[in-house]
Amino acid sequence: MxxxxxxxxxxxxxxxxxxxxxxxxxxxxxxxxxxxxxxxxxxxxxxxxxxxxxxxxxxxxxxxxxxxxxxxxxxxxxxxxxxxxxxxxxxxxxxxxxxxxxxxxxxxxxxxxxxxxxxxxxxYVQNEKILKLITGIGELPGLPEIYIKVEEELRKDDVSLSQVARLISNDISITVKIMQIVNSSFFGLRMRITDLLQAVTFLGINTIKAVILHASLFSSKRFSAASRRYCEIIANHSMIVGNIAKSIAIQATPQQEVHEDAFMAGILHDIGKIILLSLPDYEEKVNSESNLKNLSMSSVEWDMYGFTHGEAGAYLIGIWGLPGPIVEATAFHHIPTKLEDNQFTPLTAVHVANGFVNTPIKNFDKIKNIRESGIVLDFSDYIDIFPSIDFNYLKITNSFSKFNDWLEIYFKFLKQIEDSNE
Ligand SMILES: [Fe+2]
Ligand SMILES: [Fe+2]
CATH class of the missing domain: 3.40.50.2300 (Response regulator)
Known part of the structure; x- marks a missing residue:
């Protein structure tokens, strides 16, 4: 074209x-x-x-x-x-x-x-359908001001992380979020970090950029009270998926760029839902259809609009000019084979992390019980236990052999949640 x-x-x-x-x-x-x-x-x-x-x-x-x-x-x-x-x-x-x-x-x-x-x-998709709908919605959220300022700073020849930290410190909610993340158990730090510059240095600038996007987009005040609640649920879900995806990427590859992309993609993967919230009754319609027909949210979206929240979100972050692997992971997090790739990418990390988070806890208990009885789980067992993970895709990308290690990462996370609730 x-x-x-x-x-x-x-x-x-x-x-x-x-x-x-x-x-x-x-x-x-x-x-x-x-x-x-x-x-x-x-x-x-x-x-x-x-x-x-x-x-x-x-x-x-x-x-x-x-x-x-x-x-x-x-x-x-x-x-x-x-x-x-x-x-x-x-x-x-x-x-x-x-x-x-x-x-x-x-x-x-x-x-x-x-x-x-x-x-x-x-x-990959009939862009016109997304365009038509998004045009109807009116204004798309732009890149947050503070994100643009940080990018400007990073483009300078004498780039300074302390200047980046100073810029960020003007925004309390982003600062608080960064401190929460750096001190969360995901990173296994022995010492508590209390200084923003130290946190920025430790997390890496791309992770910081991801947190800025997350904090700005999900705190959107343009929604009704009911939608805001939905926004909050997606925000929390996305933060968990981002962290798990990053841990999976760290286990899978030594490339730091992939770790950071996996985090950013995880944190943004459902951003399309926020765009679609502007459609009349999006949430109620899609939810009731998916319950009624026992279909996934994304297949209901596909039937209703001709694209899913994955493509809608990818369209937005494509316009923002974010890197290709993040756009791809967002677009295809539910149907990863659409990318036609045969290696581990941030998409793999996000697909698996999102699949774990969307799996009912009772399925993880089932795994524990089977393991305790001494039986080793195989490919076909996993297909039943994790309906939203595409195991054939994991085979194509040579990732299935790592699946047990990734499962351990998620078990560790569940244990931390359990401990903190006690
Ligand atoms: Fe999704
Ligand atoms: Fe998700």
Missing amino acids: ITNILFVDDDEDIISGYRRMLHSMRNQWGLYFASSGLEALEVLGNNPMDVIISDMRMPGMDGADLLAQVKKEFPQILRIVLSGHQDEMRAIRATGVAHQFNAKPTTTEIIKNTIERAFFLRN
Whole structure:
């Protein structure tokens, strides 16, 4: 599928620069150019467009006005700002008219990456269905302000973790959450960490970014009291899945990047439910259908909307520009074989962690009882005990041999919960 992209800049030299630079992409992209806001709107009126990449400072209608207009008239178009000025980018961020921001000068590689991430899902689902529905919902949650500030800090040549910690300390609820996580039993620390900088250093910057997203998105105040309760349940569930997924990843691979991606993906995997909450009676409808027909939530969603909360969430975080493995894990956490991958990835960790957390406690008791009687459980027993885990997928990804170790991780977690309740 060809992606249509419109570049807007009043500087003719820059426009011809784009033409030259992007020449090699002409088979994959439909390239359009405009030298003013008005011309851009005219192009949009006559051609179906997927992406608009606009300069900010232009005579007449400036970039912010143009994108505000695009947001209103063509909400399905991905809006990207290109700017050479930090202050300008900060100001435009506050208006919420753009999905993404890139610094000038840019390269084909950067533009390609941005667009591929945002449209990654096109290969898997009928994007139009999600688009139509999300357009109907209106405004999508943007990246939290503090997240953007932390990213800005990290882009600096002389990046400083103490400055990151200082930024975060302005937000009490995020600070509290980080301290809770670093001191939770998951990390098995012998000493209590009381200093935010130490916590940031210990957890790693990607984990911190994940916590910021989690704290901001799930504390959303735009929902009714009933939805807020549902939000809270998903928030707690996601935090547990994130931690278990990270522990699984640590057991499975020495790559720290995968550990951190597994955590972030786990913490965000159900974010699509938060988007779908804006639909009339989403929760009640899906719940009652799934109880009535004894179907999983995601198959009911698929029947009702043509996509699940997995794809809806992946669509959102794709637009935010989060890394591919996180988008994939979110999209396919219920049906992991859709990714067609044959190795352990953050998706594997999230699929298993989510499967454990969604399994009734009585099934774990069953495992304990069988083990105590001296019987060794095998593949077919596990299929019965964990209906939401795809064991064939674990075989394809050479992960089944590790399953018992992962189960131990979860048993340890259950024991901690039990102990803390006593
Ligand atoms: Fe889910
Ligand atoms: Fe989940």
